[in-house]
Amino acid sequence: ARTGLPEAVLCSAKSPAQITEILAAAQARGARLLLTRLEPAGFAALDEGARAGLDYDPLARTAVLGGKLALADTPVAVVAAGTSDLPVAREAVQTLAFNGEGALLVADVGVAGLWRLMERIEEIRACRVVIAVAGMEGALFSVLGGLVSAPVIAVPTSVGYGVAEGGKAALTSALASCAPGVVTVNIDNGFGAACAALKMLGAAVPANQER
Amino acid sequence: ARTGLPEAVLCSAKSPAQITEILAAAQARGARLLLTRLEPAGFAALDEGARAGLDYDPLARTAVLGGKLALADTPVAVVAAGTSDLPVAREAVQTLAFNGEGALLVADVGVAGLWRLMERIEEIRACRVVIAVAGMEGALFSVLGGLVSAPVIAVPTSVGYGVAEGGKAALTSALASCAPGVVTVNIDNGFGAACAALKMLGAAVPANQER
Amino acid sequence: ARTGLPEAVLCSAKSPAQITEILAAAQARGARLLLTRLEPAGFAALDEGARAGLDYDPLARTAVLGGKLALADTPVAVVAAGTSDLPVAREAVQTLAFNGEGALLVADVGVAGLWRLMERIEEIRACRVVIAVAGMEGALFSVLGGLVSAPVIAVPTSVGYGVAEGGKAALTSALASCAPGVVTVNIDNGFGAACAALKMLGAAVPANQER
Amino acid sequence: ARTGLPEAVLCSAKSPAQITEILAAAQARGARLLLTRLEPAGFAALDEGARAGLDYDPLARTAVLGGKLALADTPVAVVAAGTSDLPVAREAVQTLAFNGEGALLVADVGVAGLWRLMERIEEIRACRVVIAVAGMEGALFSVLGGLVSAPVIAVPTSVGYGVAEGGKAALTSALASCAPGVVTVNIDNGFGAACAALKMLGAAVPANQER
Amino acid sequence: ARTGLPEAVLCSAKSPAQITEILAAAQARGARLLLTRLEPAGFAALDEGARAGLDYDPLARTAVLGGKLALADTPVAVVAAGTSDLPVAREAVQTLAFNGEGALLVADVGVAGLWRLMERIEEIRACRVVIAVAGMEGALFSVLGGLVSAPVIAVPTSVGYGVAEGGKAALTSALASCAPGVVTVNIDNGFGAACAALKMLGAAVPANQER
Amino acid sequence: ARTGLPEAVLCSAKSPAQITEILAAAQARGARLLLTRLEPAGFAALDEGARAGLDYDPLARTAVLGGKLALADTPVAVVAAGTSDLPVAREAVQTLAFNGEGALLVADVGVAGLWRLMERIEEIRACRVVIAVAGMEGALFSVLGGLVSAPVIAVPTSVGYGVAEGGKAALTSALASCAPGVVTVNIDNGFGAACAALKMLGAAVPANQER
Amino acid sequence: ARTGLPEAVLCSAKSPAQITEILAAAQARGARLLLTRLEPAGFAALDEGARAGLDYDPLARTAVLGGKLALADTPVAVVAAGTSDLPVAREAVQTLAFNGEGALLVADVGVAGLWRLMERIEEIRACRVVIAVAGMEGALFSVLGGLVSAPVIAVPTSVGYGVAEGGKAALTSALASCAPGVVTVNIDNGFGAACAALKMLGAAVPANQER
Amino acid sequence: ARTGLPEAVLCSAKSPAQITEILAAAQARGARLLLTRLEPAGFAALDEGARAGLDYDPLARTAVLGGKLALADTPVAVVAAGTSDLPVAREAVQTLAFNGEGALLVADVGVAGLWRLMERIEEIRACRVVIAVAGMEGALFSVLGGLVSAPVIAVPTSVGYGVAEGGKAALTSALASCAPGVVTVNIDNGFGAACAALKMLGAAVPANQER
Ligand SMILES: Nc1ncnc2c1ncn2[C@@H]1O[C@H](COP(=O)(O)O)[C@@H](O)[C@H]1O
Ligand SMILES: Nc1ncnc2c1ncn2[C@@H]1O[C@H](COP(=O)(O)O)[C@@H](O)[C@H]1O
Ligand SMILES: Nc1ncnc2c1ncn2[C@@H]1O[C@H](COP(=O)(O)O)[C@@H](O)[C@H]1O
Ligand SMILES: Nc1ncnc2c1ncn2[C@@H]1O[C@H](COP(=O)(O)O)[C@@H](O)[C@H]1O
Ligand SMILES: [Mg+2]
Ligand SMILES: [Mg+2]
Ligand SMILES: [Mg+2]
Ligand SMILES: [Mg+2]
Ligand SMILES: [Mg+2]
Ligand SMILES: [Mg+2]
Ligand SMILES: [Mg+2]
Ligand SMILES: [Mg+2]
Structure with a gap:
């Protein structure tokens, strides 16, 4: 396009x-x-x-x-709360790879076990863009948004039952996040999150136009 | 009653x-x-x-x-995410006090600033029941639920705008929480949360019926 | 955890x-x-x-x-409105049993036949925590909440059709209950209700710290 | 008309x-x-x-x-759960009176205090039509529907906050009632309930056409 | 019961x-x-x-x-808007028959073809209770409510697509009807409508208590 | 534009x-x-x-x-269900007049009093476009749609309370109408309906291009 | 009819x-x-x-x-945003053809690729009525509404996932369109849109009644 | 923070x-x-x-x-659909300025007048991040998303009535946008959009780590 x-x-x-x-x-x-x-x-x-x-x-x-591209060294972090969120997370990873961007996939770090997230947080902090993938109540979005300075793209997933069925609970958590700077895409839209990440990497100041 | x-x-x-x-x-x-x-x-x-x-x-x-009662020594923790959540948190505190139960009020510990919550977490862990009061996306409920072994009663508040207006976003976060054992009351219902806490304190094994 | x-x-x-x-x-x-x-x-x-x-x-x-545990003597009451609510009620019973807590399962006591509930109410009153499981309009939650002094944990079920389809009608009944002290978990979440009950049993005043 | x-x-x-x-x-x-x-x-x-x-x-x-009519002897029961439901209940009473029908107004019998309802139930059972007025979770509709053989017309009220705000919670309780034969009108529509009661009184088998 | x-x-x-x-x-x-x-x-x-x-x-x-009863002579009218509404209408008819009440089933009289309804209106007017069954936009409820003096029980059906899917559009039409005295039951609840009709027939002034 | x-x-x-x-x-x-x-x-x-x-x-x-235009002879019909719908109906009338189109305003013809609509129906049938304005349950849209061959533009109004509050009930009636060819604009949008009518009048086959 | x-x-x-x-x-x-x-x-x-x-x-x-009719020369434009919208667009085309009206079907012109729409815009402008068929966010309705003077009938489709599932997102876009004169039918209702177009073509000033 | x-x-x-x-x-x-x-x-x-x-x-x-900062030369584009969207757009502009980032404010370019947007598009394309502010049906988000290669942050506004009241219609348009790479923040959240833009500017490849 x-x-x-x-x-x-x-x-x-x-x-x-x-x-x-x-x-x-x-x-x-x-x-x-x-x-x-x-x-x-x-x-x-x-x-x-x-x-x-x-x-x-x-x-x-x-x-x-049409074959794979070599991947860039500085990866985009793709952080998934649970195993059921993996299909959406992998859609993001594959979209990035198709465009030559590497991904650091960090899985199973839902906030009910906060220490698991804290064990990986420095790796995540080293990335320039973070994609966070979570269903249920989507508390991961706010916790991550408060811990990293990179842009955080929330991808709510349709994983869940009762009030969480279909992903609306996770979506409203992403939108209402008290951590400023969290942005959101549609439920299950790993592809769209990766597209946004690609645009953000491109938003970098070109070498010849440093600020 | x-x-x-x-x-x-x-x-x-x-x-x-x-x-x-x-x-x-x-x-x-x-x-x-x-x-x-x-x-x-x-x-x-x-x-x-x-x-x-x-x-x-x-x-x-x-x-x-009809006057105040002396307060019991082991307090109930009442944890509020933001200053706008204080009226609801105080309704819970006053309902407890009316019944002779003390409260440890911990305010301004929303998860976008996780370190502030971590500084107070041991005090909260020492309580037998925890009432968590939060609006917006209500991520506090899951984070607390994963950190304490006491029952956590979530009180979503109507604080927020856009998708969070009226408290539905915080409510669905409480209900869909991935932290098992979190229970919920109606939006802004600090009174009801305190009543539930009173019932829970009473659920203790009576001295003469130890297990 | x-x-x-x-x-x-x-x-x-x-x-x-x-x-x-x-x-x-x-x-x-x-x-x-x-x-x-x-x-x-x-x-x-x-x-x-x-x-x-x-x-x-x-x-x-x-x-x-890994085998069964011996069950504690003082049971948790699990009260189900209709036969269609039994799967959710049994999920709660099994979660309690896995942790060594016994359950008193009282079934088929929906409020349209109030006398059936009244025949069992003294047994229920003898329990330290009550889990109420109901779909449709969930009127059982308020009736029970007004009759027992133990904490009542409402589990709305997705049983029902029309406006009750998916469990939202029962859920809002639980949250809006005029009986103070009723708390709620997500629709169909028998496991979560049992976890909350376990936490409540643990909220008992330890023998060496009586009030 | x-x-x-x-x-x-x-x-x-x-x-x-x-x-x-x-x-x-x-x-x-x-x-x-x-x-x-x-x-x-x-x-x-x-x-x-x-x-x-x-x-x-x-x-x-x-x-x-245009002045009052003398009222018929057999009253319609108008049963209100709380004091906040009284304006709607009185709208029904006045509409009945305007048409020459008497009303038995029974107030403050919400199901959280079931014994108060039971003290009045025989009076209510003596009426040919019952109008039940309740907000919050509307549990009164099902309880009454299971206790009387007369038609029960539910009038959900907009009394309540959080999920009960505006009357939708009480309305879905009325519609999903497990007590067969409960019918409903719009939220706060005491006038409509009285009109329906008038039509029902008129549905009586005329003396010269007994079955 | x-x-x-x-x-x-x-x-x-x-x-x-x-x-x-x-x-x-x-x-x-x-x-x-x-x-x-x-x-x-x-x-x-x-x-x-x-x-x-x-x-x-x-x-x-x-x-x-257990066999059929002989049916009473004065039938209840069961009026269905379209052929897709027939299963719900027939559930009402069979529930009435089980209790010895006859039914006049009038089908295919949706308001987009108003003249078809008008051809049958006198037959309907001769009945003591009217059950109206309609999906889509449920305009039939108001039109009937304005034409007959008997009680009209609306049964919204889940027939429809888009905004009418699941029956909510027809349900809100019934509840918001500008024809006073229309009452409603849950979506697809032909059984409940018939139960209500039975209660209404019973609301007749007993012969020995004429007014 | x-x-x-x-x-x-x-x-x-x-x-x-x-x-x-x-x-x-x-x-x-x-x-x-x-x-x-x-x-x-x-x-x-x-x-x-x-x-x-x-x-x-x-x-x-x-x-x-900037002054009034002379009005065309063949009016657009603007049909309003109740007096509360008049502001929206008049907004349509004034928008038409601003563009030189006359309007036939027919008011107070809600379907609960069908005979009032039938008294005016021939006048309405003589118009080339019909704008129907109604709140509450919006049954007027389907009834009109089945009676006239001109295009019917439904304007749901926010008039109503309970489930009709804000106009959603009337809107879904318009969209789900069983009368084919009814089209809809946003709630209270009398201006938009008139703009659509103007476009429809312009859709006429030009004299020099007859079919 | x-x-x-x-x-x-x-x-x-x-x-x-x-x-x-x-x-x-x-x-x-x-x-x-x-x-x-x-x-x-x-x-x-x-x-x-x-x-x-x-x-x-x-x-x-x-x-x-019963066989095909010869088609009129001046077609109705049927504009579809994506390939998934084609079934609904074709339903409109076939309904027009059944009545002797021709259609210009313009497909795959969603607004994310605005230039594709602009390449076809003059053909569309030559039509007397435009039917626009789109799912997802339905931005096509407003863009078309601002570019053509003919009436635009929006048909939201149920194509989409997450917040777009079922077609509500596209429907609200059509209703809230900032382009005056856009009218809407129910989700997926290609038949209804074609019926409305037929009525609009008929709204033309008859030759013997020119204005 | x-x-x-x-x-x-x-x-x-x-x-x-x-x-x-x-x-x-x-x-x-x-x-x-x-x-x-x-x-x-x-x-x-x-x-x-x-x-x-x-x-x-x-x-x-x-x-x-605490006084103003000098603004960076490469501005962030802030594009507003209508004048009613200006308060939200200005909140974004002021948040950027507080952090030393300049903004190009482009107002009154709603898609119903597409040519107005096209007149400004090259200026917008020259920016590294685009914030799009729109209420009503929010069609601007998709149109912009398809025209620029920079990241587009959608800010739905609560401007609108009927189905657009409160901003939900614009929000779902942003989330369901068929233009890949559009991200969203909460309704009226100009501050959050600017925070996200600041994070994106910082996501640029540091000079010493070029790829
Ligand atoms: N998984 C996905 N989720 C959302 N959009 C997608 C996805 N895959 C492709 N797209 C976009 O959707 C459009 C696909 O359209 P088409 O394949 O022509 O129906 C293109 O604009 C793609 O960029
Ligand atoms: N802030 C509150 N939130 C929820 N329920 C309350 C609150 N205060 C009192 N109640 C309960 O609501 C009922 C009040 O009823 P009344 O005062 O009779 O209208 C009683 O059952 C109280 O226990
Ligand atoms: N409190 C009420 N709630 C619902 N409908 C009412 C009420 N009072 C009057 N009505 C009905 O609403 C219509 C009043 O219309 P009007 O007074 O002409 O605007 C009549 O059909 C009345 O029967
Ligand atoms: N078709 C029906 N729709 C609604 N309620 C029904 C229907 N059939 C039976 N019931 C009621 O639902 C309950 C059936 O409960 P059970 O058969 O014990 O699960 C009884 O109270 C019946 O009166
Ligand atoms: Mg999660
Ligand atoms: Mg919070
Ligand atoms: Mg039940
Ligand atoms: Mg009540
Ligand atoms: Mg119908
Ligand atoms: Mg009306
Ligand atoms: Mg589209
Ligand atoms: Mg806009």
Whole structure:
């Protein structure tokens, strides 16, 4: 797109035929492509030729056409509260990798066990952007927002039941966070968080324009 | 009431005349009485005689008829995230005091400044019941719930704007808390939290029935 | 956990492989373990070895690794309004049992048939903590809250249709209860209610610190 | 109206001039008229002539033009949970009176003090229709619905705060009631409940058409 | 029950074994029984003996144990807006029949085709109670409420999509109806509407107590 | 604007100074201007010079700068359910008049008194576009939509209490209407409905392009 | 119907038997018929004879009985934001075609790629009515509304996840649009939008009544 | 705070006495301070001494203690849709200025007049971070997100009525935006957006660590 972001295809509402066609067109023009929300069943439904050209990650539900890039050294931190939040966290990691950015994935650090987060906090502080992924009550967003000086992008997940079902509880926690500077994307939108992180890395002062 | 809880009068929807009548009746039968949600304007509207017999706290918006009790030594912790949460926290403190229970009030320890909470955490851990009062995103509930072994009663407050307006964001955080054993009362219900704490203190194994 | 509560595993979003791994790790370190939200199909999907070591309750959807404890004499009351509320009530009972606390399960006492509740009320009054489980309009919470002096923990259930679908109607009844001292946990959260009950039992005045 | 119900004027959104005009027109054609939602300030704003012809009840916020009817002997029960519910209950009472039906007003019988309701239950059972008025969690509706064989019309009130603010909690309790045969009207709609009661009284089998 | 209403069993959350047991118990004590929300698959899952004793209506999803009663001559009107509302309307009809009350079922009279309703209005006006069943925007409730003098019980249905999905749009139409005297039950609650109608028929002035 | 619609100024969030400035600028460039949501107090706060140039309608809360146009013969029907809906209906009428279109205002024809609507229906049928204005349950939209062949633009109003408060009940009725071809604008948006009507009148086949 | 709109059958809640019966009746009286929401599985379930007489479009989920009409020259624009919005857009196109109106279908012009919309804008401006179909945040409605002078009918779609799930986000965008004159129908209601467009085309000044 | 963000005081729920005390303490320790949500009436209520030391902006409702900083050359773009959005936009501008960052304020560029935005787009594209402020339907967020490569921080405002009242419509538009990389803060939170922008500027690759 004209915004410098990677070309991505949201597969959730597309048929195997439509996806195959998109892949063929990309290959024809020599373009790299990121597929998201491609469930294992959807991947299996593609014909063998299409599957062969793809690097598929069933946990992230992503597939990459056109090979990997070398990753930059300074990683983006992707911090996940629980194991159920991992698919969304991995979607973010794969979107970053597709664009050549490395990720430090820190998992299972929900705030009910605060000491686990504190054991990893210095590693996280060393990153230039932090993506925080959490469902349930999303308390992780505020705790992280108060501990790091990098921008914190909250990704509420739909993990949870009762009042947390669907992710609204975590979303309102992110939006109402008392830690200034926390920003939010839609529920489960690991892809969007990674796109925002990419834009933020690009917001750096260019070398020739130092302040 | 038959549940052993204090007799309390919710004044928000009562006229000065109605309140005066209730006070007179209580005095006639020699009963102590706790008035809640009595705003300064409402207190001022009572006639001088009625006011004279009351111990009024404008921040808590409570008034006590019939004098103070000596307070028990082991306090209940009342932990408030921000200064705007103080009226609700004080309503809890006054309800406890009306029943002879002391309170340790710990204020201004919202999780965006986690170190402030950590400086007070041992004092809180020494209490047998913890009442946590917070608005906005209510992250305090989960953080406290993961740090203390006493029961934690969350009181979400209506402090906040946007998605936090009215207290629903803090309420869903309390209910969806990933810290097991956190329980919740209605938004702004400091009185109810104190009543629950009183019931919990009473749930102790009686001396003659040790386990 | 550091709060003295039992180690429990929420199985709803975990694969059989993940659960097997967790069980093996617990066995390796000689730990007892409580599994919750393990549906019959999920239990059946575990390999035979894993299943053999577990004490499974299909109604409660819980499984225990590491054997039963003897139960304390003074039970916690678990009061369920209807038969559809039994799975949630049993989750609470099993969580208590895992920690050595007995439960008095009183079922089918919804308030539309008030006399059925009144026939059992003295038994309930003899308990130190009451867990009330109800869906639909959750009127049971207020009725119980007005009849017993022990703490009442409301567990709204997702049982119901129309405006009661998903449990919000029962939840707001619990939160808005006119019976002071009723506290609430998330919809269907029998495990959380039992954890809170365990914390409340522990809030008892220790023998050497009587008041 | 063509349905046999009384002519009523909802004054909340009408100016003094509009109300005066309506009164004059009714007087001109010799009609009796019931005014509802006429707050004291609105009544005071009418000119003296208009006020003189009206029988005003400031608690119910109703006014009657054209004099009282003698009341029927078998009353409709109007049962109110708390004192804050009285204005709505009185609106129902006045609407019934305007049509010649008597009311048995039973107040302050919220279910947190169940024994107070039980002391009055036989009087209530003697009535042919029951109007139940309650705010907060509205548990009264189900308890009454399970105790009487007459139709129970629930009127949820906007009394309450937090999740009960505005009356939605009481409304969902009425709709989700596990007591079959409870019906509901809009929040605070004492007038509508009385109209429904009038229709129900009229649904009686006429003497010459016994079954 | 003590309210004079029929004994009914809500089957939606019950297993075939549980239902069989309930049927056996009823048969043992010679009781008639109404089963509701028994989907065809659930009926088929009962063993042949149990099925043989039941009078099953797959559209209404009801089954009757113990034979039919003769029906009263003056029917209750059950008016349905569209064909999709018929299952709910039939649940009401069967509940009435179980209690010996006849029903006049008027279908396909949604207000977008007002003339169809007008062709049937005199028949409806001859009934002592009217049950109106409608989904989508539920305009039928107000139109009927303004045309008949009998009590109108609105049953909003979950028929609809977009903002009407789940029945909330029809429910708010019923509650906010500008036709005074319309009362409402929960979404899809044809059984409850019929119970209310039965109570209303009973609210008739007994012959020996004429007014 | 480039869409051919009139220039209008929404005054609700503007200061008298800002409005005065906008009026001066319009006068300077000789433009006609429509002011909406200008409450009487806001109009009074303008200085005398500004007021003198305006044609103010306090019921509609509109003001016109630059004089009236002659009105077209074929009017747009503006149909209002109740007297409380008149301000919104008049806002539509004034917006049409500002653009030279006449309006047939039909008031007090809510569906609870269907015969009043039927008395006026032929006049309404003679119009090329119908704007329907209703609050409460908004049943008027479906009834009208089924009776006229012209496009019906529903304007839900915020008139109502309980579930109808704020206009959501009427809005969902408009959107879920079972009468095909009803379209909707935002709550209280009489101006928007008139703009849509103007666009619809312009959608007519031009004389030189007949079909 | 009496409003001049086509006879259409909403198949989503009808059985194959019911649909077959409706088709036979229409054929018997020589009527043309439009079936909507007939999913491929539902079409396949019809018997061969019924299927033979139908012109079925699986993407639009529509079927036409009775043959096509020649299409008018001046088309209605149907503008869809994304490929997932195509089923709803096609439902509108087929409804127009059933009535002899042509459509200009412009797809894949979501506002995140504004230049794609701008490339097609002159074609759209040449149409007399515009139907805009979009899910997610529905920004397309306001952008189009500000660019064309024809009436714009917004059709929000249920395409989206998180806060956009079910279509409410797109719906509120349509209703709150800052572009005056945008009107809305229910979520996914392509049929209703086309009906409204048909009514608008008919709102044209008849040749013999020019203004 | 430990995150490098400016010290700010939210004044909305603080008394003049509390604010005065905070100001005195800051002055005593020589700290600069940003006050937000200080309405003109609140500012006027401070004593003259306190007011004298403050640089107050009544539109932004901010006050600065301790003098201005020189502003950096590369500004942050703050883009506001309408004049009613200006207070929130100015709060962002003042927060940036307090930290030495300049702002390019672009106002009145709502998407209903797309050409106005296009006239300013190159200036906006030259900025390293873009803050977009919009109420109503918030279509501006997606349009901007698709046009610039810098990070776009959406600030939904509470400006609007009907479905847009309170800002939820604009908020869901921001979250559901089809333009990848748009991030959101709470409704009306201009301060939080500026804090996030400050963090993003700091996320730039440090000169000694170029990639
Ligand atoms: N997982 C995802 N979540 C949100 N947006 C996505 C995702 N994957 C792709 N997108 C965006 O959604 C759009 C995909 O549109 P399309 O594939 O054309 O339907 C593109 O603008 C993508 O950048
Ligand atoms: N601040 C409060 N919040 C919630 N409930 C209260 C409060 N104060 C009193 N109550 C309870 O509300 C009821 C007050 O009822 P009344 O004063 O009779 O209207 C009693 O049951 C009190 O225990
Ligand atoms: N308190 C009330 N609540 C609900 N409806 C009422 C009330 N009072 C009068 N009404 C009805 O509201 C309508 C009053 O309309 P109007 O006075 O013409 O605005 C009539 O149909 C009355 O029967
Ligand atoms: N279709 C129905 N809708 C609503 N309530 C029902 C229905 N059928 C039975 N009931 C009521 O639900 C309760 C059934 O409880 P049980 O069968 O004991 O779970 C009884 O009080 C019945 O009167
Ligand atoms: Mg979490
Ligand atoms: Mg807080
Ligand atoms: Mg229940
Ligand atoms: Mg009550
Ligand atoms: Mg209908
Ligand atoms: Mg109306
Ligand atoms: Mg879109
Ligand atoms: Mg805007």
